Amino acid sequence: MGAEPHTNTGRAAKTRLRLVEAVRSTIEDEGAVSAGEVARRAGTSSATFYNYFESHEVAVAGAFDAAMVDLVAFVEHELDVAELLDAELTPFLEGWTWRAFGFFRENSVVFDLARSLHLRSPEIRTIYREREAEALAHYTRFVRLGQRASVIRDGDTDAMAEAMMLTSQGWNHPRVLSCERNGALHCEIVHAMAAHLAPPSKQGDPA
Amino acid sequence: MGAEPHTNTGRAAKTRLRLVEAVRSTIEDEGAVSAGEVARRAGTSSATFYNYFESHEVAVAGAFDAAMVDLVAFVEHELDVAELLDAELTPFLEGWTWRAFGFFRENSVVFDLARSLHLRSPEIRTIYREREAEALAHYTRFVRLGQRASVIRDGDTDAMAEAMMLTSQGWNHPRVLSCERNGALHCEIVHAMAAHLAPPSKQGDPA
Numbered sequence: 001m002g003a004e005p006h007t008n009t010g011r012a013a014k015t016r017l018r019l020v021e022a023v024r025s026t027i028e029d030e031g032a033v034s035a036g037e038v039a040r041r042a043g044t045s046s047a048t049f050y051n052y053f054e055s056h057e058v059a060v061a062g063a064f065d066a067a068m069v070d071l072v073a074f075v076e077h078e079l080d081v082a083e084l085l086d087a088e089l090t091p092f093l094e095g096w097t098w099r100a101f102g103f104f105r106e107n108s109v110v111f112d113l114a115r116s117l118h119l120r121s122p123e124i125r126t127i128y129r130e131r132e133a134e135a136l137a138h139y140t141r142f143v144r145l146g147q148r149a150s151v152i153r154d155g156d157t158d159a160m161a162e163a164m165m166l167t168s169q170g171w172n173h174p175r176v177l178s179c180e181r182n183g184a185l186h187c188e189i190v191h192a193m194a195a196h197l198a199p200p201s202k203q204g205d206p207a
Numbered sequence: 208m209g210a211e212p213h214t215n216t217g218r219a220a221k222t223r224l225r226l227v228e229a230v231r232s233t234i235e236d237e238g239a240v241s242a243g244e245v246a247r248r249a250g251t252s253s254a255t256f257y258n259y260f261e262s263h264e265v266a267v268a269g270a271f272d273a274a275m276v277d278l279v280a281f282v283e284h285e286l287d288v289a290e291l292l293d294a295e296l297t298p299f300l301e302g303w304t305w306r307a308f309g310f311f312r313e314n315s316v317v318f319d320l321a322r323s324l325h326l327r328s329p330e331i332r333t334i335y336r337e338r339e340a341e342a343l344a345h346y347t348r349f350v351r352l353g354q355r356a357s358v359i360r361d362g363d364t365d366a367m368a369e370a371m372m373l374t375s376q377g378w379n380h381p382r383v384l385s386c387e388r389n390g391a392l393h394c395e396i397v398h399a400m401a402a403h404l405a406p407p408s409k410q411g412d413p414a
Contacts, residue, residue: 031326116323119238155398159391162382163399170377175369184366188403191362192370195402196395 068131275338
């Protein structure tokens, strides 16, 4: 992320990590980056902030990349075919969607702020494109393994994964972030995804 | 839309409409608002532009509102239960989703630009919230009438409409805007929505 002379040393990498996490928490709490507040949270100085981030935009890009890395890890670990085999499709998706809403709730402002810079920041567009491709690979693996185990219907694996990912991207929306667990909207989101993925014999399952 | 001294007279309203349409086409073609280019397209002057829009942000808000009005009208007219009764669920959704993708393709940059101003413009947030509520009312009516005609499954009408609308909001995405008609991704999007809405007896329909 940008030119950082120190990233090759372990100590600088640790400072950067601490700063990036401070940028994320500052954005979530305050809605924007403030060098002074980030430095306070990271236990360092504003000068150090500017040493690592040449501008607020670069700081947002760093926070966005860290949030996207967490999202990719979330998809990799939580979209777990073993858990799916254990739980049946609808209960699995109930839990998975709810945890995904929680992830978006915790990172909502970072995503919104990155989105607001999307048009003018090539760096943020690149992060989005590359991390989305990583997330898609995990969706695809989940669908493929579910198909092999006959708990997800046959079909175009790549396109099914892509449709599933596109749906999940819409969850960073106030209506979803404020919905109640097992409330009407949550149940419909689960039902829609279950109906999309279920093998023909399972489509009569109650949602 | 901001303070405009002339909006009560028919001529000023016509000029404003022409300017707003010029703002929309300028944004779609050039990616940003330029007063000179908008004025040229509207057959007027930059001074007139600034007479109607105190800033570029106000001009984007005007273009965004016009695009949202068109989106609401699109949902109202194209999500037509008579056509659904005529065509069966999957073929109806195939045509409807494809026309919706076309709508987003034509208005994609205006939506992206409005999104980039969302956090700092209370006016754009208000437009989004109010027009979204209007669109949702049309989705809800469609689901309700489809349920009465037994071509959409029973369920929580409001939540089904909301889930459908949230899914459609995700279609302003490069992967969707560049997909082929009846290609793999388009078919999955149709299949997912049909599986969500179909009555139990229809869920075995081929997508």
